[in-house]
Amino acid sequence: MDIMKAIETRRSTRAFLDKPLGKDTLEKLLSLATRAPSAINLQPWEIYVVSGEDRKRLSRILVKRMRERNISCGPGASRPLPDYFVERQRGLLECIVPNLPEDHDFQDFINEGSCDFYGAPTGIIVTIDEVFSSARLTDIGVFVGYLLLAAHSLGLGTCPIGLITAFDDEIKEFLNIPEEKKVVIGIAVGHADPDGPVNRSLSTRAPLSELVRWRGN
Numbered sequence: 001m002d003i004m005k006a007i008e009t010r011r012s013t014r015a016f017l018d019k020p021l022g023k024d025t026l027e028k029l030l031s032l033a034t035r036a037p038s039a040i041n042l043q044p045w046e047i048y049v050v051s052g053e054d055r056k057r058l059s060r061i062l063v064k065r066m067r068e069r070n071i072s073c074g075p076g077a078s079r080p081l082p083d084y085f086v087e088r089q090r091g092l093l094e095c096i097v098p099n100l101p102e103d104h105d106f107q108d109f110i111n112e113g114s115c116d117f118y119g120a121p122t123g124i125i126v127t128i129d130e131v132f133s134s135a136r137l138t139d140i141g142v143f144v145g146y147l148l149l150a151a152h153s154l155g156l157g158t159c160p161i162g163l164i165t166a167f168d169d170e171i172k173e174f175l176n177i178p179e180e181k182k183v184v185i186g187i188a189v190g191h192a193d194p195d196g197p198v199n200r201s202l203s204t205r206a207p208l209s210e211l212v213r214w215r216g217n
């Protein structure tokens, strides 16, 4: 798939088919994603792949902890957000809610769905060694962007799952991840369910005029 087409047509998938991904497919995906550039070529991403029954077992632990601790997907902000950010958040809700069954609460759908990797056969957990400063999270972001686009061009659906960082301890214990690693993000990967109404949701973007300040000619 042409890179511009991939960028234009990728979207988050929140309903997956119960169809496992082969190791070859996952290796192809990760080989492409790890072509991402990083500062001094440090490649600070460390990747854990959890599939099948193990992915489901992990999700059961996360869902239980999420309910016990009342964890919810949020902006991760230290202060109330300025209105224009709140508006963008509301925009996402407005594009997803019409595609949920009527009795579904949006926040419950996102919280439970995120912990369940939206039913995807595979979850990819990306960690970073605590030796690095937050500057290296930029590298992880580039890696994740590559992974999302590579998956899309391989015909796979993805959803980045930031919510699971609230369960760093549980994930590390389940996957035997060393203490000095930090969970940065999870990514649900699988075949998008073509009949899942939520997958019709198309999020919008702020116009460049809201985001870009120009100077010079």
Ligand SMILES: Cc1cc2nc3c(=O)[nH]c(=O)nc-3n(C[C@H](O)[C@H](O)[C@H](O)COP(=O)(O)O)c2cc1C
Residues within 6 Å of the ligand: 010, 011, 012, 013, 073, 092, 110, 114, 159, 160, 161, 162, 163, 164, 185, 202, 203
């Ligand atoms: C760092 C990051 C964390 C995210 N965390 C979650 C999450 O926990 N749960 C979820 O449903 N979507 C999550 N998303 C997906 C965003 O909601 C989605 O990318 C955004 O609304 C834009 O929609 P699109 O991906 O369909 O273009 C996350 C995306 C990013 C980049």
